[in-house]
Amino acid sequence: MRDALGAVQSVLVLGGNSEIALAIVDRLVEGRTRRVVLAVREPDSAQRSVDRLTAVGVDASAIAFDALQPETHAEVLGAVFAEGDIDLVISAFGILGSQPEFDADPMFALRAINANFGGAVTSGLIVADHLRRQGHGTLLMITSIAALRGRADNYVYGSTKAGQDLFAQGLGDALVGSGARVVVVRPGFVHTRMTEGMKPAPFSTTPDKVAEVVVEGLTKGRELIYAPSILRYLFAGLIHAPRLIWRRLGG
Numbered sequence: 001m002r003d004a005l006g007a008v009q010s011v012l013v014l015g016g017n018s019e020i021a022l023a024i025v026d027r028l029v030e031g032r033t034r035r036v037v038l039a040v041r042e043p044d045s046a047q048r049s050v051d052r053l054t055a056v057g058v059d060a061s062a063i064a065f066d067a068l069q070p071e072t073h074a075e076v077l078g079a080v081f082a083e084g085d086i087d088l089v090i091s092a093f094g095i096l097g098s099q100p101e102f103d104a105d106p107m108f109a110l111r112a113i114n115a116n117f118g119g120a121v122t123s124g125l126i127v128a129d130h131l132r133r134q135g136h137g138t139l140l141m142i143t144s145i146a147a148l149r150g151r152a153d154n155y156v157y158g159s160t161k162a163g164q165d166l167f168a169q170g171l172g173d174a175l176v177g178s179g180a181r182v183v184v185v186r187p188g189f190v191h192t193r194m195t196e197g198m199k200p201a202p203f204s205t206t207p208d209k210v211a212e213v214v215v216e217g218l219t220k221g222r223e224l225i226y227a228p229s230i231l232r233y234l235f236a237g238l239i240h241a242p243r244l245i246w247r248r249l250g251g
């Protein structure tokens with residue numbers, strides 16, 4: 001439950017090894033966050049993060065969660081909320097892939113769709129139901145600027161994030177008046193395991209910088225956060241640019 005100052009006390013991370021999500025958690029822990037649940041495919045893989053958080057006095061744990069097993073989501077998430085209220089759920093799991101990999105293996109494309117979009121929808125609907133019943137709490141959905149326009153070099157990933165982004169926007173509107181809310185985060189290129197070895201895009205940033213912008217946005221009650229913030233202004237124009245320009249960008 002948020003404390004008297006409205007600060008986040010409990011956090012659930014779906015995709016709990018995400019470098020972006022862990023940077024957000026680290027910032028929140030510097031504040032008043034005291035319970036963190038990392039939902040990951042292999043709980044052992046999050047042990048170092050659990051130990052690190054426990055060492056600074058956080059009630060931290062890792063549980064098994066697979067975005068590609070939607071039939072398990074109700075039970076897994078229900079067990080977390082049964083242990084106590086959750087103030088913030090960060091939906092951070094994702095598969096990037098590359099367009100050549102998707103072209104060569106359409107079943108891999110389907111897995112990316114099922115994880116990034118399908119898993120975000122099933123877990124998002126279940127989380128929303130719990131937050132609605134609590135009467136408070138935020139679902140922070142990490143989408144991407146790749147969601148904004150189709151590009152030749154990443155249109156499978158981009159379309160999964162577009163579906164996730166649109167879902168999150170609609171869910172946010174559906175929750176108005178319930179006390180719960182949805183915040184959409186659209187990062188640009190972030191230096192994490194996901195982008196290792198890739199050529200950085202303009203305005204590339206770090207998980208820590210994303211976390212700074214996100215926590216500031218949460219504090220200010222924003223519904224939509226770009227990271228870095230300059231992308232909001234850049235894309236206000238770029239999103240309407242002719243396809244010819246986008247063809248060149250996606251070369």
Ligand SMILES: NC(=O)c1ccc[n+]([C@@H]2O[C@H](COP(=O)([O-])OP(=O)(O)OC[C@H]3O[C@@H](n4cnc5c(N)ncnc54)[C@H](OP(=O)(O)O)[C@@H]3O)[C@@H](O)[C@H]2O)c1
Pocket residue numbers: 014015016017018019020021040041042045065066067068091092093094095096115142143144145186187188189190191192193194195
């Ligand atoms: N990095 C960027 O440039 C960038 C830009 C825009 C948006 N994003 C989005 O930001 C989010 C976090 O990415 P990140 O940069 O922090 O990368 P990351 O550190 O690689 O985190 C992605 C996480 O997704 C998890 N995951 C993959 N498939 C899963 C599944 N089926 N079930 C549960 N978890 C699964 C991975 O878990 P394991 O630890 O088990 O592998 C990994 O921890 C993603 O949604 C990504 O699409 C990233």
